[in-house]
Each structure stands twice: as structure tokens, then as C-alpha cells.
Amino acid sequence: MSDATLVFQPEGKRARGAVGSTILEAAKSVGIDIESPCGNRGTCGKCRAVVREGRQCLSEPSALEARALTVQDRESGYRLACITAIMRTGTIVVEVPNESRLARQRLLVAGIQPPVELCPALTKLFISMTRPTLTDVRSDSQRLLDALAAQHNVRADLAYEAVKELAEAVRQQDWKVTLTVYKEREVTWVEPGDATTSAYGFAVDIGTTKVAGYLLDLNKGAVVATSSMMNPQIPYGDDVITRISFTSKEPRNLWTLHRLIVEGINKLVREACRSAGIDPRHVHEMVTVGNTAMHHIFLNISPKYVAMAPYPDCLGSAIDVRASELGVEINPGAYVHSLPSVVGFVGADAIADIIATEIYKAKEPSLLIDVGTNAEIVLGSEDGLLACSAPSGPAWEGMQIRHGMRASTGAIEKLWIDHESLEPSYKTVDDARPTGICGSGIVDAVAEMLKAGIIDRRGAVVNGLRTGRIRRLEGVSEYVLARTNETGTGKDIVITQKDIREIQLAKAAIYTGAYVLMKRQGVTPSKIGKFYLAGAFGNYIDLQSARVIGLYPDVSLDRVRFVGNAAGAGARMALLSTRIRDLARELASKVEYVQLAAYPGFREEFIKATLLPHEDLSRFEDVRGLVTGD
Numbered sequence: 001m002s003d004a005t006l007v008f009q010p011e012g013k014r015a016r017g018a019v020g021s022t023i024l025e026a027a028k029s030v031g032i033d034i035e036s037p038c039g040n041r042g043t044c045g046k047c048r049a050v051v052r053e054g055r056q057c058l059s060e061p062s063a064l065e066a067r068a069l070t071v072q073d074r075e076s077g078y079r080l081a082c083i084t085a086i087m088r089t090g091t092i093v094v095e096v097p098n099e100s101r102l103a104r105q106r107l108l109v110a111g112i113q114p115p116v117e118l119c120p121a122l123t124k125l126f127i128s129m130t131r132p133t134l135t136d137v138r139s140d141s142q143r144l145l146d147a148l149a150a151q152h153n154v155r156a157d158l159a160y161e162a163v164k165e166l167a168e169a170v171r172q173q174d175w176k177v178t179l180t181v182y183k184e185r186e187v188t189w190v191e192p193g194d195a196t197t198s199a200y201g202f203a204v205d206i207g208t209t210k211v212a213g214y215l216l217d218l219n220k221g222a223v224v225a226t227s228s229m230m231n232p233q234i235p236y237g238d239d240v241i242t243r244i245s246f247t248s249k250e251p252r253n254l255w256t257l258h259r260l261i262v263e264g265i266n267k268l269v270r271e272a273c274r275s276a277g278i279d280p281r282h283v284h285e286m287v288t289v290g291n292t293a294m295h296h297i298f299l300n301i302s303p304k305y306v307a308m309a310p311y312p313d314c315l316g317s318a319i320d321v322r323a324s325e326l327g328v329e330i331n332p333g334a335y336v337h338s339l340p341s342v343v344g345f346v347g348a349d350a351i352a353d354i355i356a357t358e359i360y361k362a363k364e365p366s367l368l369i370d371v372g373t374n375a376e377i378v379l380g381s382e383d384g385l386l387a388c389s390a391p392s393g394p395a396w397e398g399m400q401i402r403h404g405m406r407a408s409t410g411a412i413e414k415l416w417i418d419h420e421s422l423e424p425s426y427k428t429v430d431d432a433r434p435t436g437i438c439g440s441g442i443v444d445a446v447a448e449m450l451k452a453g454i455i456d457r458r459g460a461v462v463n464g465l466r467t468g469r470i471r472r473l474e475g476v477s478e479y480v481l482a483r484t485n486e487t488g489t490g491k492d493i494v495i496t497q498k499d500i501r502e503i504q505l506a507k508a509a510i511y512t513g514a515y516v517l518m519k520r521q522g523v524t525p526s527k528i529g530k531f532y533l534a535g536a537f538g539n540y541i542d543l544q545s546a547r548v549i550g551l552y553p554d555v556s557l558d559r560v561r562f563v564g565n566a567a568g569a570g571a572r573m574a575l576l577s578t579r580i581r582d583l584a585r586e587l588a589s590k591v592e593y594v595q596l597a598a599y600p601g602f603r604e605e606f607i608k609a610t611l612l613p614h615e616d617l618s619r620f621e622d623v624r625g626l627v628t629g630d
């Protein structure tokens with residue numbers, strides 16, 4: 001016997017772990033999912049597990065663990081599950097704390113959607129065919145195409161997938177069949193009898209962190225079910241750059257990530273179809289949007305050069321691919337239509353955002369920020385559109401934050417600090433005991449610490465304040481948000497000096513992106529007619545807190561519109577109408593891309609924006625009175 005036995009607590013699940021494999025692999029083998037956003041590289045520190053027994057069976061703690069875990073943690077038995085290897089046989093008891101578990105996240109699928117005139121790419125047409133006779137021995141295919149031309153004036157080709165079904169389908173209901181005709185040029189499916197009322201499509205927004213799916217009735221233009229999940233590629237990296245570099249290491253890695261997202265989407269289709277009582281074979285088309293890297297990987301196209309200056313994408317234009325070729329399990333003849341991108345880092349999701357918010361029609365300048373790991377920023381009106389992409393990082397998803405977590409049960413999502421006592425109060429997702437802090441909570445925390453004078457405008461924790469909430473551990477200052485006795489982890493939840501720095505960098509990226517676009521157009525915040533804030537994080541943040549930290553230009557709050565998952569809405573619109581797809585193509589060629597790094601003075605602007613809310617307080621007159629500690 002050359003395997004060790006691992007017992008995972010509190011479930012008591014037992015796994016076999018081969019010498020050389022890791023704790024994380026053993027956990028996975030028995031269905032215990034541990035967060036691993038850095039792709040098992042030992043750098044994010046999110047896969048902590050406590051070894052209760054059998055330390056002697058494991059590899060020695062490494063330098064990476066010394067960096068990611070405090071001395072106190074290490075003494076308590078904490079290890080990084082992704083890099084702690086099993087070295088010899090024996091029994092190892094491992095506790096997986098809540099904060100390390102891959103939790104179901106609160107995902108946002110709702111979003112605005114302007115009305116769309118129905119004009120889907122596919123039509124279902126009923127035809128009645130004549131039977132073959134000794135004097136008319138045309139093939140079934142020819143007979144079908146002749147009937148289609150005669151009864152609907154449509155001349156089309158017949159897809160192989162449809163031909164395979166043909167012989168049985170036409171004979172089942174006396175040579176009466178329903179055809180699915182794609183873009184009036186190809187019959188993609190044949191069904192017995194009149195099935196014209198059953199036409200469904202599926203729209204998908206493939207985000208770096210989240211994937212949202214929408215099942216639509218194409219005859220009515222209505223959403224009949226939704227489903228969502230965290231992107232199953234997350235274990236291979238939190239952000240697009242990590243995933244791109246993973247795909248570039250070995251050819252099979254692209255296939256690994258491609259299969260993960262395809263299987264994830266298949267799951268979403270199954271879930272939505274199950275809840276609507278529909279067979280996935282009745283889904284006759286899929287439309288996808290996503291950032292360029294996600295789109296490339298979904299289509300099994302290498303995204304390698306998207307990450308290399310000058311960052312060109314390979315795909316660019318819209319594309320139709322047979323679903324079966326991608327392994328997407330909907331109707332075998334169905335197509336997947338992917339919307340076009342603007343350039344490497346402004347993808348189809350940005351185009352979908354523009355379509356859903358209709359800022360291309362706006363009379364006055366409008367600003368759109370889709371906050372995510374990569375923030376898409378668009379400024380414009382009917383007179384033209386500028387777009388850029390700001391690498392704001394995954395801090396909004398709770399990554400790279402000591403006790404950061406996604407917006408799932410137990411995450412602190414709202415926070416207040418009493419200015420006199422410096423004591424915090426908070427609200428958690430599902431009102432559970434706190435296990436960490438998510439993006440909206442972190443924004444509140446930084447804003448409240450600034451307003452209460454716990455940090456200064458450079459983000460530094462102020463020394464000498466009379467509160468037991470501030471302490472220094474291993475040379476780093478931290479503020480205790482929740483104490484051991486009130487948390488669900490049995491450990492304090494803190495915001496560290498480093499966490500504050502992460503938020504400063506992330507918010508500076510977004511602010512500077514928006515500022516550069518506004519500067520290019522000569523637009524000031526007071527001239528912005530509407531400010532659309534998209535994305536799940538955008539939907540939950542406290543606008544005033546966001547303004548206090550300087551996350552976006554100081555636009556009056558009454559101009560702000562939360563638009564939820566606008567990219568998903570754009571995908572749905574494109575599924576319902578080919579005119580919207582034409583519009584997407586037109587916008588993709590018209591939107592002017594602004595390369596932030598190449599903008600003169602960008603670096604200086606970025607550095608000024610790392611201050612809270614900004615080095616230049618005249619840009620934030622409305623919050624000037626709230627912030628202290630120059």
C-alpha cells in the first residue's frame with residue numbers, strides 16, 4: 001500500500017492520496033472543493049487547510065507558505081493545500097475551513113433590456129411533402145427542399161445533422177415536418193409534425209469569474225429560465241492573464257480550459273431547460289458574449305497574443321460555429337453565434353454593454369463602467385464612442401485581500417464605523433456569521449476607515465488612535481472588523497494595510513480609465529448625462545462609499561443607473577434579433593479604442609488617483625468635507 005489516508009473534517013470524508021500528490025487533489029477526489037484562484041501556484045493563499053494529525057506525512061512548509069501564512073497560522077497547522085504534498089503513508093486529518101471552500105456565489109443575472117423587435121436568425125417552417133411513388137423517386141432530401149421552396153419560397157441547403165434525422169422524421173407524421181431554417185440558407189433540423197411553436201435559444205455571458213445563461217422563447221422574445229455559475233476555469237487563475245499564460249504553456253492546457261467552460265455551459269443549459277421543462281434539443285441557437293480571452297478559450301482558439309503587446313486578438317469579428325463542433329449540447333444542428341470584439345482587451349461583452357444601455361443613441365455624453373476583474377469603460381453618445389479596458393484586478397471579487405471572499409453566505413457586504421468609538425457594525429450575505437469580506441464590503445470598509453480617520457488619504461493606517469481595533473502583526477497594521485467570538489471561522493476578520501493598498505490600485509485603474517476617456521472628449525463629470533454602472537459588483541456597492549474612495553469620476557448620484565448584467569442583456573438582444581447582430585458589427589468597427597498605457601501622462605494620473613479619493617480634491621468637491629487626515 002503506497003497511499004496515505006486523508007480524513008477531511010468536519011465531513012469526515014476519507015480519501016486516498018498517492019505519495020507526491022497534494023492535499024488539494026485528495027480533497028477534490030472526494031468532492032470537497034477548495035478555492036484555488038492562483039491555479040495551484042501557492043501565491044494567493046486562498047487554499048488554506050489545517051492539518052490536525054499526520055504532519056510528519058507531509059512535505060516541509062515551503063518559502064511560498066512562509067509568505068502566504070502568518071507565523072501564528074503556521075503554528076496552528078495551517079498549510080496551503082495546493083502545494084502541500086503527501087510524502088509518506090499514514091493517516092492525515094485535515095480540516096477545511098469555511099473560508100477556503102468554493103462557495104456558491106450570489107450571482108447577478110438580471111439586467112436592463114430595451115425592447116427588441118423579434119427577428120431571430122432561425123425560423124421554424126411547417127411543410128407538407130408528397131410521398132415517393134414508383135414514378136417519383138426523388139430522395140427524401142430533394143423532396144424536402146422542393147417542398148420548402150414551393151411552400152415558403154426559401155431555397156436552402158440541408159445540414160448533415162438534419163439529414164441524419166430525415167428518413168424517420170418525415171415518415172412519422174405522414175410526411176408533415178417542421179424545419180428549422182438558419183438565416184434563410186440552411187435547414188439545420190427536421191422534426192415530425194407541426195413543432196413551429198417550440199423555438200428556443202440560449203444566451204450566455206462568459207465572464208472571467210461568473211457565467212450567466214438565459215433560455216429564451218424565440219417566438220415570444222421572453223426569458224423562460226436563467227442559470228448561473230462561477231466560471232469553472234477559476235482554479236486555473238483568477239484573472240485573464242493567468243489563464244492566458246496557462247494556455248500558452250502547453251497546447252493541451254487550452255483544451256483543458258476550453259472543455260471546462262463548454263461543460264460549464266452545458267450544465268447551465270441543462271439547469272435552465274430542466275426548470276422550464278424543455279428538452280435541450282429544442283434549443284436551436286446559442287449566442288455568446290465575453291471578454292476576448294474568454295471567447296477565444298471557449299472557441300478553442302489560442303488567446304496567447306491577446307496578452308502580448310500590442311495585444312491583438314485573433315478572432316475580432318463575429319463568428320458562427322456549429323454547436324456540436326464545440327461540444328455544446330443543444331440541438332445537434334444548432335449554431336453558436338459569438339458577438340464581435342473591438343480589440344484585444346475590449347471584447348464582445350463591452351459591445352453587448354453598449355447595445356443594452358443604448359449609449360450609442362444618447363444625445364448627451366454617457367459613461368458606462370462594467371466593473372469586473374477587467375473593467376470595460378465606454379464614454380460617448382450618438383456622436384461617437386470611446387472605449388478602454390482597465391485591469392482593475394480581482395480585488396472586487398475578494399481576491400488578493402487577506403480575508404476577502406466572493407459575495408457568498410457569510411461575506412461582510414455592508415459596513416459602518418462609528419466615528420467616535422471607531423467600532424464597526426456590518427451586514428453579511430444571508431445574515432450568517434461573518435467568514436470574510438466581499439467587494440462591496442471592502443469598498444465600505446476603506447471609505448468608512450477614511451471618514452473615521454483610521455486611515456489617511458494616502459491609505460496609511462494612522463498611529464496612536466485610541467482603539468483596540470487597530471494592531472500590528474508581523475510589521476503590518478490591520479483593523480479588526482469582526483472578532484473571533486463573532487465570526488464563522490473562529491478567527492478574527494481584518495482589513496490589512498496591504499488590502500487597502502490593493503483597493504487603492506484597483507480603484508485608481510478604473511478612475512484613471514474613465515478620466516482619460518473624459519479628457520480625450522473634453523467632458524467633465526457635470527456634463528455626463530447618464531452614468532451606467534454594470535456588473536454584479538457594481539450592483540451591490542454603496543455609491544457614496546465608492547465616491548468617497550474615488551472609484552469613479554465625481555458624477556452626481558442622481559445620474560447613476562445600475563444596469564446589472566448589461567452584457568447578458570446584450571447577448572439576449574442579439575439572440576432575438578439579427579438586426580442587433582448587424583448593429584454589433586457596426587459598433588465594433590466604429591468604437592474608438594484608447595490604449596491607456598500609451599496615453600501621455602497616464603502613469604502620473606494613475607499615481608494621483610491612488611490617493612483617497614484623489615490627490616486633487618477639487619475633482620471630488622462633493623466628498624471633500626467627508627474625508628479627513630491629509
Ligand code: FES
Pocket residue numbers: 035036037038039040041042043044045046047080081082083
Ligand atoms: S495558494 Fe493554493 S491555490 Fe493559490
